[in-house]
Amino acid sequence: INAEYGGGDSWTPFVMTVSALTGEGLGDVWDEMCIYKKEMIEKGMFSKRREGQRLTWMWNHLQDDLLDALKEDPSVRRKMRSLERDVMSGVIMPGAAAKLILTAFLDR
Numbered sequence: 001i002n003a004e005y006g007g008g009d010s011w012t013p014f015v016m017t018v019s020a021l022t023g024e025g026l027g028d029v030w031d032e033m034c035i036y037k038k039e040m041i042e043k044g045m046f047s048k049r050r051e052g053q054r055l056t057w058m059w060n061h062l063q064d065d066l067l068d069a070l071k072e073d074p075s076v077r078r079k080m081r082s083l084e085r086d087v088m089s090g091v092i093m094p095g096a097a098a099k100l101i102l103t104a105f106l107d108r
Helices: 026-042 044-073 074-089 096-107
Strands: none
Touching: 026 044, 044 074, 044 096, 074 096
16 A cells, blocks of 8 residues: 655654454553554644644535525525536536525525
């Protein structure tokens, strides 16, 4: 497996052998996780990363709640179905359809 680590900190990840079935290596993995967290706290990276996560979570909740509200409104839901067909058939561009759905929701 070839994967890039994009953590943006000075931690160098490494491979450890662990078995959830037998429990072998779990203690070692936990110890390394604790060391990593301690280093990130000491460097101020833990709280900085947590701040970013909190903002991401806020916006994700807002997006989810807005989408739920759109789908729950019967007139907007009808408009969405119609526009979905138009988008799939190429009659309207996705961005334009999204704006029409949002306008229908805000104007109700």
